[in-house]
Amino acid sequence: MVDRLLGTLLRHLVLLAGAALMLTPFVIMVSLSLKPPGEIFAPEFRLLPEQWHAVENYREAFTRVPLARFLINGLIVTASIFAAQAATALPIAYALAKLRWRGRQAAFALVLLALLIPPQVPAIPLYIAMWKLDLLNTYAAIILPSTISVFGIFLMRQFFRTVPDDLIAAARMDGLGEFAIVWRIMLPTALPALAAFGCLSFIWNWNEFFWPLIAVQEERLMTPPLGIAFFNNAEAGTNWGPLMAAATVTTAPLALAFLLASRAFVRGVTMTGVK
Amino acid sequence: MAVASVDLIGIGKRFGATEVLQDVTLRAADGEFLAILGASGCGKSTLLRILAGLEGADRGQVRLGGEEVGHLRPKARDLAMVFQSYALYPYMTVRQNITLPLQMRRLSALQRLPLLGRLAPGGRALRAGITADVDAVAGPLQLSALMERRPAQLSGGQRQRVALGRAMVRQPAAFLMDEPLSNLDAKLRVEARAEIVAMQRRLSATILYVTHDQVEAMTMADRVAVMQAGRVLQVAPPQHLYDEPASIDVARFVGSPPMNIIPALLDETGMVELAGHVLPWHAQGRAGARVMAGIRPESLVPRPGGLPATLKRVERLGAEAVLHCALPGVEDTVLARVETAIANGLSPGGTIPLMPRRVLLFQEAGLRMECRPHPAATPAMEGALG
Numbered sequence: 028m029v030d031r032l033l034g035t036l037l038r039h040l041v042l043l044a045g046a047a048l049m050l051t052p053f054v055i056m057v058s059l060s061l062k063p064p065g066e067i068f069a070p071e072f073r074l075l076p077e078q079w080h081a082v083e084n085y086r087e088a089f090t091r092v093p094l095a096r097f098l099i100n101g102l103i104v105t106a107s108i109f110a111a112q113a114a115t116a117l118p119i120a121y122a123l124a125k126l127r128w129r130g131r132q133a134a135f136a137l138v139l140l141a142l143l144i145p146p147q148v149p150a151i152p153l154y155i156a157m158w159k160l161d162l163l164n165t166y167a168a169i170i171l172p173s174t175i176s177v178f179g180i181f182l183m184r185q186f187f188r189t190v191p192d193d194l195i196a197a198a199r200m201d202g203l204g205e206f207a208i209v210w211r212i213m214l215p216t217a218l219p220a221l222a223a224f225g226c227l228s229f230i231w232n233w234n235e236f237f238w239p240l241i242a243v244q245e246e247r248l249m250t251p252p253l254g255i256a257f258f259n260n261a262e263a264g265t266n267w268g269p270l271m272a273a274a275t276v277t278t279a280p281l282a283l284a285f286l287l288a289s290r291a292f293v294r295g296v297t298m299t300g301v302k
Numbered sequence: 303m304a305v306a307s308v309d310l311i312g313i314g315k316r317f318g319a320t321e322v323l324q325d326v327t328l329r330a331a332d333g334e335f336l337a338i339l340g341a342s343g344c345g346k347s348t349l350l351r352i353l354a355g356l357e358g359a360d361r362g363q364v365r366l367g368g369e370e371v372g373h374l375r376p377k378a379r380d381l382a383m384v385f386q387s388y389a390l391y392p393y394m395t396v397r398q399n400i401t402l403p404l405q406m407r408r409l410s411a412l413q414r415l416p417l418l419g420r421l422a423p424g425g426r427a428l429r430a431g432i433t434a435d436v437d438a439v440a441g442p443l444q445l446s447a448l449m450e451r452r453p454a455q456l457s458g459g460q461r462q463r464v465a466l467g468r469a470m471v472r473q474p475a476a477f478l479m480d481e482p483l484s485n486l487d488a489k490l491r492v493e494a495r496a497e498i499v500a501m502q503r504r505l506s507a508t509i510l511y512v513t514h515d516q517v518e519a520m521t522m523a524d525r526v527a528v529m530q531a532g533r534v535l536q537v538a539p540p541q542h543l544y545d546e547p548a549s550i551d552v553a554r555f556v557g558s559p560p561m562n563i564i565p566a567l568l569d570e571t572g573m574v575e576l577a578g579h580v581l582p583w584h585a586q587g588r589a590g591a592r593v594m595a596g597i598r599p600e601s602l603v604p605r606p607g608g609l610p611a612t613l614k615r616v617e618r619l620g621a622e623a624v625l626h627c628a629l630p631g632v633e634d635t636v637l638a639r640v641e642t643a644i645a646n647g648l649s650p651g652g653t654i655p656l657m658p659r660r661v662l663l664f665q666e667a668g669l670r671m672e673c674r675p676h677p678a679a680t681p682a683m684e685g686a687l688g
């Protein structure tokens with residue numbers, strides 16, 4: 028009994044320590060974003076500033092660089108990518124999960140294989156393709172390479188497999204075509220899974236630094252991570268308060284998405300039993 | 303299309319190495335209730351799926367109202383199916399579930415669009431017609447009060463009625479039902495049976511009804527097709543199937559408790575010799591031929607001069623009792639169904655003479671042989687035969 032209690036206690040202590048370790052940079056970031064320059068380099072660290080400098084820092088962040096522009100760009104890019112990913116992943120996942128066709132096994136094996144390929148590997152061919160299509164320095168250059176998500180296909184395929192075959196047979200007899208089945212029958216049953224995938228897709232693409240860095244050079248097209256880097260360069264790394272304020276602003280949507288994702292995941296898991 | 307006949311001609315289907323259907327030929331006439339009865343895994347569902355166009359046949363033809371439809375997609379065949387799992391759309395209300403097949407049939411793609419569709423020309427009148435038809439189907443099925451619920455909020459019996467409503471609303475050429483009642487409890491099943499039969503009479507619908515429950519098949523259908531291992535063994539009206547099974551497999555499958563199948567011989571005069579007794583039943587065949595005698599439990603009656611049976615156990619069913627007996631030289635337990643009053647006077651271990659009132663004969667290979675009561679039957683026997 029005492030052993031069990033001790034074990035639980037120990038486990039929670041380890042987890043707490045881990046969580047604290049992960050959270051520290053964020054806490055410092057938020058804390059610095061509230062302080063005037065003098066306090067940022069003060070010898071001892073305080074969580075809250077003695078003299079509040081939040082308004083100045085955040086105003087600076089939004090005026091010194093077009094932070095709002097970066098945020099809007101981030102929204103445009105992530106929303107377009109997710110829309111395209113959903114539009115491709117749902118029919119493909121349906122075909123992989125529920126249709127019988129020659130080569131289905133091989134196609135699914137390819138999907139699994141593609142999951143293993145790091146995104147940096149095709150970067151150069153993609154860059155050349157974008158250049159040939161004359162798409163560099165456009166939103167399309169950032170969006171197009173991410174329109175098909177093998178992870179999304181894999182996730183939705185696993186989910187679709189739990190949908191009973193009779194449901195699809197009934198829909199076919201009722202006169203629905205295969206695409207109508209995807210949108211009207213499969214999608215509603217898979218909404219929680221799609222929502223979870225949407226949050227993950229948002230987090231990844233919001234944070235994506237490598238590809239946008241290659242694909243766009245113009246400030247007006249930059250996504251938040253690029254913008255922050257740009258900020259850093261532009262200010263020669265001295266102005267920590269506004270930089271941390273900008274970082275806080277760009278991370279906030281991620282925290283929100285993460286909370287939503289964890290809820291959607293729980294719901295997605297509990298709703299798989301469609302009966 | 304109006305109500306139509308259904309023909310399956312020489313259907314063959316294999317899944318990999320297993321031959322699931324072999325040369326299946328079946329006909330359901332216009333307005334007929336045809337039950338397809340068979341043990342689990344004998345290919346009943348596959349047959350319905352081929353008929354519906356959900357599965358392709360390797361061989362054979364499917365005809366609807368006399369027209370070949372083998373090349374048509376499911377939605378073009380004008381058949382409605384009721385599934386064992388009901389297969390209701392979980393995220394639609396009852397009303398949406400029943401409405402969907404009509405929307406798909408009557409509205410154009412433009413008129414079906416979520417918001418714009420309401421503005422499309424002609425849509426309003428069509429929608430009103432659909433709503434009226436849906437309500438007309440929902441009323442008799444007692445679904446009117448449930449229309450805004452989701453399937454998860456319904457009981458099993460209510461879901462079953464929604465599935466029925468979704469099939470009926472289209473007024474299809476024929477209904478395909480795949481064990482639609484097997485998920486209901488015993489009482490509901492009896493009610494639902496009556497409902498489906500009443501519906502069939504009212505619409506004079508053609509129904510192909512798959513079941514492994516012989517009571518369902520016998521009580522509901524005009525004719526019953528017995529299937530085994532992908533073949534149709536016999537198609538006949540229920541009573542005929544029971545009285546005149548064409549083969550030993552049908553005889554074994556139909557009837558509960560099952561028919562006694564007892565090895566027997568034909569003597570020089572063609573009389574049936576069973577368990578050392580010569581019975582006053584006569585068949586054409588060479589002397590000493592081995593045959594199988596089929597005797598229904600209810601046609602074995604305690605009577606002097608009958609087969610000497612040793613009672614092993616009495617199984618009471620209320621008004622009747624089933625006697626489990628042993629016959630000398632017969633391996634299997636022989637069952638006799640008698641009135642409880644008769645069973646009351648008996649105790650296990652005792653001997654009772656059991657006289658068969660009717661004997662069916664089968665060749666060893668399983669086919670039915672002709673067999674008649676012998677003219678020289680004793681007066682006592684003739685009384686029993688009457």
Ligand SMILES: Nc1ncnc2c1ncn2[C@@H]1O[C@H](COP(=O)(O)OP(=O)(O)OP(=O)(O)O)[C@@H](O)[C@H]1O
Pocket residue numbers: 317318322340341342343344345346347348349514
């Ligand atoms: N898609 C498939 N692939 C391979 N084999 C299949 C497939 N569908 C059915 N079978 C096999 O075909 C046989 C007949 O199946 P079917 O579902 O038609 O049986 P059934 O008579 O409806 O049985 P039940 O009463 O259990 O529903 C079974 O042995 C089954 O394993």
Ligand SMILES: [Mg+2]
Pocket residue numbers: 346347348480
């Ligand atoms: Mg079946």
